[in-house]
Amino acid sequence: MLYPQIKTNYNDFIKTEDGHKIYYEESGNANGYPVIYCHGGPGGGSSPFVRRLFDPEYYRIIQFDQRGCGLSEPFMSLHNNTTAHLINDIELLRKQLSISKMLLAGGSWGTTLALLYGQQYPQHVAAFLLRGIFLARQQDLFWLYSSHGAARLFSDYYRDFNPHPCDDPEQLINTYYRRLTSDNELDKLSAARNWCQWESRISVLHADHTKIEEDLNPHHALAMALLESHYFSHSSFIKENQIIANIDKIKDIPATIIHGRYDSVCDFSQADLLNQSWPASALICVGSAGHSLKEKAISEAFCKASNSMAVFLKGQKSKL
Structure with missing residues (x-):
């Protein structure tokens, strides 16, 4: 179902006014329909x-x-690393690449970012393609980090992440955040590994130890754990339930939502609520998968949806 691996056409950096350099890359048809993909995390990265x-x-x-x-x-x-800054970076990238309308895609935290960008700049989004919905509400953090959500399914893994029962995920997140911003390099690395191991272990139906070790690579783990704990300790720098509260801003923009039935990182109810709140959306429930994009059933469903979206976008273009 997936397309062969391809190289980038080019890559570059965009300099922001506040001192950041944002890496971006382009591949595929240089004159084709633009799709911008928002990666997960916060703290992930682009991927071949x-x-x-x-x-x-x-x-x-x-x-x-x-x-x-x-x-x-x-x-x-x-x-200057907040959700508002990330939204501004997408807009800066859109202008840099002279894009008037795009397909906006993303996975996990990338869906959060894509939805928030779309609600701020709906005029630039032709359609959404979203996988593994994360609404970034307090109840979604409670599910992931308390002992009463995903921990009920993976109690042994949760003990490695947090040996003590937790009714207050905010306290747990803040504890990790303090460790990850300390000057103790060994403890910082230990915290990063524990943080990422928890998420990696529960992101698939069948744990892949090779992939887990890749996720625990220090370069990846330190950035993922630091930025996730930074964002989540600040309520992702958005208002509670902001995405659903502002769904009317994108209510007429078509969207395909893909979500694993057994997603333990972002429970299925988030995708279901988004779909029920969004008249122009369609929800594809992948029955034999969890959260990870690299699960075969998820990646194939996403690829099939991107092909269907191409047919839709061609039809839209022909009407102009």
Whole structure:
């Protein structure tokens, strides 16, 4: 189902006015329909795997690394690193690449960012393609970090993450955040590994120890743990339930939502609520998958949806 691996056409950096350099890359058809993909985390990064999800003959495939992670500079910087800044970076990228309308795609935290950008700049989004919905509400953090959510399914893994029962995920997140911003390099690395191991272990139906070790690579783990704890300790720098409260701003923009039935990182109810609140959306429930994009059933569903979206976008263009 996936397209063959392809190289980038080019890559570059965009300099922001506040001292960040945002890495971006383009692949596929340079004259094709633009799709901007927002990676997860916060703290993830662009990936060659994402290029395989879009028809390279039709799409102009654009990825970027959010502030503080991937190849963006300064690495692991928290300075001016908020959701509002990330939204502004997408808009800066859109202008830099002379894009008037785009397909806006993303996974996990990338869906949060894509939805928030779309609600601020709906005129520039033709459609959404979203996988693994994360609404970034307090109850979603409670599900992921308390002992009463995903921990009920993975109690042994949760003990490695947090040995003590937790009714207050805010306190747990803040504890990790203090460790990850301390001057103790060994404890910082230990905290990063524990943080990322928890999420990696529960992101798939069947744990892949090779992938878990990749996720625990210090370069990746330190950025992911630091930026996630930074954002989540600040309620993702958005108002509670902001996405659903502002859904009317994008209510007429078509969207395909893909979510694993057994997603333990972002429980299925988030995708279901978004779909029920959004008249122009369609929800694809992948019955044999969890959260990870690299699960075969998820990546194939995403690729199939991107092909269907290409047909839709071609039809829209022909009406103009």
